[in-house]
Amino acid sequence: MRLDSATVLMTNDVGDHLILPRGEFDALVAHTLDTRSDRYHDLRAKNFVADDYGSVHARVLASRYRTKKAFLDGFAKLHIFVATLRCDHSCPYCQVSRQSEDRLKYDMTPEMARKGVDLMLRVPAPAVTCEFQGGEALLNFPLVQETIEYAVEQNQTMGKRIDFVVCTNLSTLSDEHLAYFARRNVKVSTSLDGPAFLHDRNRPFTKGSSHAVVERNIRRAQEALGLSQVSALMTATRESLKHPQAIVDEYLRLNLGSIFLRSLSPYGFAVKTQKSIGYTADEFLAFYKAALSHIIAVNRGGRTFSEAYASIILQKILTPFPVGYVDLQSPAGAGFGAVVYNYDGEVYASDEARMLAEMNDTSFRLGSLLENSYEEIFFGQRMQEIAAASCNEALAGCSDCAFQPYCGADPVFHYATQADMFGNRASSDFCRKNMGIMRHLFGLLGSGDSEIQEIFAAWISESSLTEARLPPAPWL
Amino acid sequence: MALKITSLGRAEGLSERAVLRVTRTPLSDVASRRDHVLVIEQGVPDHGLDLSGYGAILVKDGPGAPVAAGHALPVIRLPDVAHLEAGHIVAVSPRSGFVRTVFRPESPHNTLFATGRCNSNCLMCSQPPKDEDDSYLVAENLRIIELIDRPPEALGITGGEPTLLGDGLVGVLSVLREKLPQTYVHMLTNGRRYRDSGFVRKLANVGHPAFVSGIPLYADVATVHDYIVQAEGAFDETVEGLYNAAEAGLAVEIRVVLHKQSVPRLVPLVEYIYRNFPFVTHVALMGLEHMGYVKKNWDTLWVDPVAYVAELTAAVRYLHQRRVNVSIYNLQLCLLPQELWGLAKKSISDFKNVYLPECEQCAVRSHCCGLFLSQMNRHSAHIRAM
Numbered sequence: 070m071r072l073d074s075a076t077v078l079m080t081n082d083v084g085d086h087l088i089l090p091r092g093e094f095d096a097l098v099a100h101t102l103d104t105r106s107d108r109y110h111d112l113r114a115k116n117f118v119a120d121d122y123g124s125v126h127a128r129v130l131a132s133r134y135r136t137k138k139a140f141l142d143g144f145a146k147l148h149i150f151v152a153t154l155r156c157d158h159s160c161p162y163c164q165v166s167r168q169s170e171d172r173l174k175y176d177m178t179p180e181m182a183r184k185g186v187d188l189m190l191r192v193p194a195p196a197v198t199c200e201f202q203g204g205e206a207l208l209n210f211p212l213v214q215e216t217i218e219y220a221v222e223q224n225q226t227m228g229k230r231i232d233f234v235v236c237t238n239l240s241t242l243s244d245e246h247l248a249y250f251a252r253r254n255v256k257v258s259t260s261l262d263g264p265a266f267l268h269d270r271n272r273p274f275t276k277g278s279s280h281a282v283v284e285r286n287i288r289r290a291q292e293a294l295g296l297s298q299v300s301a302l303m304t305a306t307r308e309s310l311k312h313p314q315a316i317v318d319e320y321l322r323l324n325l326g327s328i329f330l331r332s333l334s335p336y337g338f339a340v341k342t343q344k345s346i347g348y349t350a351d352e353f354l355a356f357y358k359a360a361l362s363h364i365i366a367v368n369r370g371g372r373t374f375s376e377a378y379a380s381i382i383l384q385k386i387l388t389p390f391p392v393g394y395v396d397l398q399s400p401a402g403a404g405f406g407a408v409v410y411n412y413d414g415e416v417y418a419s420d421e422a423r424m425l426a427e428m429n430d431t432s433f434r435l436g437s438l439l440e441n442s443y444e445e446i447f448f449g450q451r452m453q454e455i456a457a458a459s460c461n462e463a464l465a466g467c468s469d470c471a472f473q474p475y476c477g478a479d480p481v482f483h484y485a486t487q488a489d490m491f492g493n494r495a496s497s498d499f500c501r502k503n504m505g506i507m508r509h510l511f512g513l514l515g516s517g518d519s520e521i522q523e524i525f526a527a528w529i530s531e532s533s534l535t536e537a538r539l540p541p542a543p544w545l
Numbered sequence: 546m547a548l549k550i551t552s553l554g555r556a557e558g559l560s561e562r563a564v565l566r567v568t569r570t571p572l573s574d575v576a577s578r579r580d581h582v583l584v585i586e587q588g589v590p591d592h593g594l595d596l597s598g599y600g601a602i603l604v605k606d607g608p609g610a611p612v613a614a615g616h617a618l619p620v621i622r623l624p625d626v627a628h629l630e631a632g633h634i635v636a637v638s639p640r641s642g643f644v645r646t647v648f649r650p651e652s653p654h655n656t657l658f659a660t661g662r663c664n665s666n667c668l669m670c671s672q673p674p675k676d677e678d679d680s681y682l683v684a685e686n687l688r689i690i691e692l693i694d695r696p697p698e699a700l701g702i703t704g705g706e707p708t709l710l711g712d713g714l715v716g717v718l719s720v721l722r723e724k725l726p727q728t729y730v731h732m733l734t735n736g737r738r739y740r741d742s743g744f745v746r747k748l749a750n751v752g753h754p755a756f757v758s759g760i761p762l763y764a765d766v767a768t769v770h771d772y773i774v775q776a777e778g779a780f781d782e783t784v785e786g787l788y789n790a791a792e793a794g795l796a797v798e799i800r801v802v803l804h805k806q807s808v809p810r811l812v813p814l815v816e817y818i819y820r821n822f823p824f825v826t827h828v829a830l831m832g833l834e835h836m837g838y839v840k841k842n843w844d845t846l847w848v849d850p851v852a853y854v855a856e857l858t859a860a861v862r863y864l865h866q867r868r869v870n871v872s873i874y875n876l877q878l879c880l881l882p883q884e885l886w887g888l889a890k891k892s893i894s895d896f897k898n899v900y901l902p903e904c905e906q907c908a909v910r911s912h913c914c915g916l917f918l919s920q921m922n923r924h925s926a927h928i929r930a931m
Binding site for chain 2: 537
């Protein structure tokens with residue numbers, strides 16, 4: 070792929086990459102590149118060319134491919150429980166929530182949750198994540214608690230590692246919640262869209278300023294659980310796009326270690342409000358680059374602070390290892406990496422799939438907690454159909470894209486936006502956004518800036534900038 | 546001055562190589578005497594000293610030397626015996642009277658010499674291979690292990706190429722696990738024999754709790770590596786070996802000797818190591834020792850370390866940033882930017898470690914690896930007191 074008029078990016082299926090001058094690329098294609106040159110050695114060592122000398126390429130490639138696809142080992146590791154659909158916010162971009170107070174209609178029952186836990190513990194993976202979402206999950210805290218207790222108890226004979234995460238707007242956070250989270254090592258993931266003027270505009274709250282509440286409760290949670298146990302993510306609206314710096318600075322002010330710059334999802338209510346809060350993929354990209362540039366400047370100033378999406382992609386580019394991020398995988402995370410147990414006992418292939426269901430489209434319904442078995446849910450007809458559209462190695466427009474080894478397939482997104490699980494890359498916003506971000510990251514990687522290398526190294530190893538630097542001699 | 550570990554003298558009454566533990570005081574336990582050599586530096590031991598049962602008597606030769614007459618014991622005469630301390634283990638050659646200290650409990654650098662044979666012929670080999678039958682070394686090493694009474698923290702296995710011993714090596718490792726389970730065992734091997742996954746599994750099945758294979762890789766490109774080790778196909782065998790070792794659960798570290806042939810591919814090499822062998826426990830980047838073939842191939846190999854500091858820094862940064870353990874061996878602090886000092890180790894074995902006169906004034910001398918004895922006259926032009 071041409072990065073610019075003078076440089077070409079080469080990648081391969083195991084994730085090696087090489088940025089080379091156009092002239093050398095042309096020489097390679099024309100078979101005139103000197104086989105004694107350093108560039109030829111680079112191409113050989115990165116598995117782009119093989120010649121008569123040596124036979125070990127296949128063993129190397131096998132090991133690398135197995136490593137890169139290791140996220141498939143153990144099957145679906147992210148199990149999302151929609152504790153309730155009720156919520157006390159009315160965000161225009163919300164994909165799913167309901168204002169209703171009708172507990173019977175919109176709360177998950179303990180019986181369903183137990184079935185979900187049973188499925189989660191049956192997955193062969195030695196480590197799983199049990200995540201609670203909503204609506205606002207803490208409006209049904211008893212279910213969250215019961216589910217975790219049941220999981221811990223059942224797991225005594227299984228011995229899996231279970232990471233518990235509660236996604237919450239923190240509006241009802243109590244000392245009781247915090248004490249319980251501390252006891253069971255539960256992580257908290259919240260929403261913070263930026264400074265008060267923006268956050269409150271994006272996230273209307275029935276009981277006053279959402280921002281004031283979330284700020285206070287982020288601090289409480291950090292105090293009670295530790296900084297690393299509390300994270301936040303933002304959703305960008307059209308208004309947000311004007312304030313990349315202010316949004317980042319708000320995360321810094323609240324002592325959060327990273328930010329996840331997220332665009333709107335084309336599901337749920339967000340579809341109806343697209344005209345008032347939406348934007349194009351290119352507009353989001355401009356915002357993303359501006360925010361990332363500010364984040365890098367912050368790191369240059371000595372403070373470790375990462376952008377989560379860039380970190381995910383950089384891990385794929387710079388390490389031989391896979392990342393357990395279900396929205397950017399091939400095969401896609403839907404059903405293979407994640408499963409959603411909805412409040413009503415229905416099982417969906419992904420969070421987005423259940424949002425589609427809220428729009429009365431149950432195309433990605435895998436079954437029912439109360440009616441179907443593990444085999445029926447995970448290996449049924451529906452899952453087979455999703456799987457067929459889940460490998461970007463075999464998708465038109467992806468299979469010959471240089472970014473394919475680092476990108477993913479998203480059948481749910483393409484079904485929602487293009488009425489086709491396979492999708493058409495030419496008009497895909499998923500494609501436009503991810504290609505734009507990857508092109509930008511490769512540009513930064515190719516810039517030869519050693520400070521950026523150090524910053525990215527800290528992000529991908531989830532360590533501090535100090536740790537990424539060489540340690541001073543202990544005797545100095 | 547480097548430590549003395551060898552001495553040439555005369556041996557009488559010795560029919561075959563003997564491996565014995567040094568004692569400087571007479572032992573009352575007669576049964577244990579056969580494992581010991583009694584060192585007598587001064588005085589005449591005949592007076593009332595019971596010498597029966599010792600493996601040998603070792604005396605300081607020269608005018609007025611003590612005479613151990615009237616005993617049917619092997620007697621070894623050395624010009625100097627001061628370096629032989631109680632607890633040391635020595636190997637004595639019967640004909641030449643060559644006495645080598647093969648184990649010193651106080652040293653962190655003890656190694657078992659597995660064999661002089663090798664299947665590679667590296668340009669920079671410090672211990673050029675000898676193609677002769679030295680299979681007696683297996684029994685000798687087992688004997689050394691048996692005689693160790695103070696388990697060392699670490700023990701090396703070196704050669705030649707230790708894996709050429711095949712099952713003999715499996716036997717040595719098994720005995721190490723049995724007799725010295727607390728001792729970390731580090732073996733220098735080119736890893737080529739690890740291509741045989743059956744052999745690797747045998748080694749792994751020994752179940753040694755702390756056994757690491759230090760395997761050299763000199764380039765990310767087969768042609769360059771094979772040229773350096775002077776063996777076609779070696780790169781492929783070592784790469785297969787690394788994977789077999791990892792699959793069998795054997796710990797491996799990678800060692801890179803830095804010289805004119807390896808430095809140009811150093812940065813691509815460490816990227817290759819991380820991308821393809823992220824399981825390695827350690828990467829050591831090592832300065833050249835002026836020994837063996839290095840003398841002969843000096844012009845092909847020598848590059849002053851100050852000339853490759855940029856590549857070395859980039860390689861070390863890359864590995865550290867990827868959370869790979871990395872160390873610098875055999876390079877003097879005065880040649881390195883301060884950024885690298887934290888990873889530069891005192892790597893040179895005590896018995897061949899020296900410092901130059903200019904080092905006396907150096908403020909960081911005690912933290913510096915110094916030089917190999919063999920480098921006294923062939924070293925960087927930039928050694929200076931800091």
